[in-house]
Amino acid sequence: MFEHNIQLNRDKVSNLINWGHWFAFFNGLLAIIIGSRYISTLGEPDTWLGWSYLILYTVGQFSFLAFIIYLIFLFPVTLLAPYSRVLRGFAATIATIGQCILLYDTVIFSDYGLHLSPFAFELAWTDINSLLSGGKLLLAPVLFLAFQLTLANYLWKRIVTLQKCNFGHKVLIIIGICFVSSHLSHIWADATNVTDITRYDDAYPLSYPATAKTFMERHGIERQDSTKLNSHNDGSLTYPLTFPQCKSDIKPNILFISVNSFRKDMVNSDTMPFLYQYSQESLHFTHHFSGGTSFNSGMFSMLYAIQGSYSSAIELSYTSPVITQQLKKSGYDLELFSDQTNIDYSSPKAMFNDFKLNLTPKPQNSAMTDVAVVKSFKNWRKKQIKPWLALVTLNATATYDTPVGFLGIKTIKAPIEYQPEQRVLFNQYRQAAHFTDQQLKVLISNIDKDTIVIVTGAKGAAFDINSNNTKSSLTPENVNVPLIIHGLQLGARKVNYRTSHYGIAPTLMSLILGCTNPSTDYSSGQSLMSPDSQDWIYVSDQKAFAIYQNDEVTVIDNHGKYRIYNPDLTQRLKKKLSAPELIEVIREGRRLYQ
Known part of the structure; x- marks a missing residue:
């Protein structure tokens, strides 16, 4: 039983x-x-x-x-x-x-x-x-x-x-x-x-x-690249949502100068006298943001005009920026003058596909590379008979380089809050910025008066002795850059509202190419000629991203952990996440996925 x-x-x-x-x-x-x-x-x-x-x-x-x-x-x-x-x-x-x-x-x-x-x-x-x-x-x-x-x-x-x-x-x-x-x-x-x-x-x-x-x-095996095999696969990213409808009778030449690691506080009469004077005769955007904290991410936000979260999309490995596609379609010659290294590590690979590459091998000194880049541009420009856009990148400020025997400017007292190492970097950077100012003068002098000149920075520069710190890489010094636009009869004035790299392409598309589509079809920004309707700016780093708002900055790492700081990122604030803005950022980062 x-x-x-x-x-x-x-x-x-x-x-x-x-x-x-x-x-x-x-x-x-x-x-x-x-x-x-x-x-x-x-x-x-x-x-x-x-x-x-x-x-x-x-x-x-x-x-x-x-x-x-x-x-x-x-x-x-x-x-x-x-x-x-x-x-x-x-x-x-x-x-x-x-x-x-x-x-x-x-x-x-x-x-x-x-x-x-x-x-x-x-x-x-x-x-x-x-x-x-x-x-x-x-x-x-x-x-x-x-x-x-x-x-x-x-x-x-x-x-x-x-x-x-x-x-x-x-x-x-x-x-x-x-x-x-x-x-x-x-x-x-x-x-x-x-x-x-x-x-x-x-x-x-x-x-x-x-x-x-x-x-x-x-085992030392390299992954195969099937980008070419899938080059006709539309995938899930739709860029642009609708291809721009453009018509314009004017085709001015465009000189686009991107200075790597460019601080806006260096555009003054002592350090960069030529650019400072030039800014007085141009549209000078005093509160301008890059979209990234590296040369690559900054150029991505400038040319593609969309958030850095899209940069890894496989579709962009074979889709060039809409702005360069449209310029090429309109009959422009596009030429890129740059350091070879910048292009070797560019991502996505299609970023510069519409340009003819005029690259300079990088020697020991970046300043000498800049001299060669400027010389190449001058020789090329003399031969041009079609409308052109020249994208020129300068790198001396990124490596604090000047040529041997360069007669620079007097050193000055660094800000009192700087550490000893930062004070040294401060004056070294000023010398490199002064040298870059001279190269800008060579580039811009003798340019036809109808040529549109854009001078900005791919990213900013912080005199940081702890470069592995995620928060430090997203500080205002690293993301605030000068932006000066000359030409198009836009006049001379200071623009004090916030702008970003995401607005450069929409501005050129509307003012030069006469494109009538809403900028949301191909951009995360809008024309620089009016304040942005968004009250936040997205800036990305390899390890994190930041949401810049008027009174605070939210830094979020790739694990979803976040911290909120004051606008200078010098003090952590005891605040909860500002969800409405973050939700807008996330939706913007998914808007082009269909």
């Missing part, structure tokens, strides 16, 4: 375990249905290869999540409290919570491109009214609970029948094949850079597809 009771108890536990497996399986199917919302956000695959991977990935990932939830929450209860009513009620509750979390995660992912995390939750909570508009999502817990209770009871009544069918192991094998195959496929796709597959890396929550990077780096 005692052994009979033990056997009955074992059979009961066995039935409960089998029931739990089937309950997890059907919840996995429900999760797949809910998870389809992620695909509508990211866009459907364009090839059969993409669809094949996505099916394997979806079935494997959501079935795996359902099984993990069963293993953690339900299996221990099955052993400790093997009572079917208790287990069914508990399982329905856990499943309801899990499916609601998944549903709300799809909503947040659709709006912000983020999966649920403490940071995303805090952000979503401040925007809860927008996310739950209509009230339909509020009914989800009730509907899910009713469904889960019905499913739990239905499966329990038919568990014996399901066991007799004896195809549970077949279902398990199919799910296992899907899970393993999706990871093997991703290893291959990661090794060969097949974007139809790797574009879904962050699609699902708690998903960590296997990669080949560690193995390949260990």
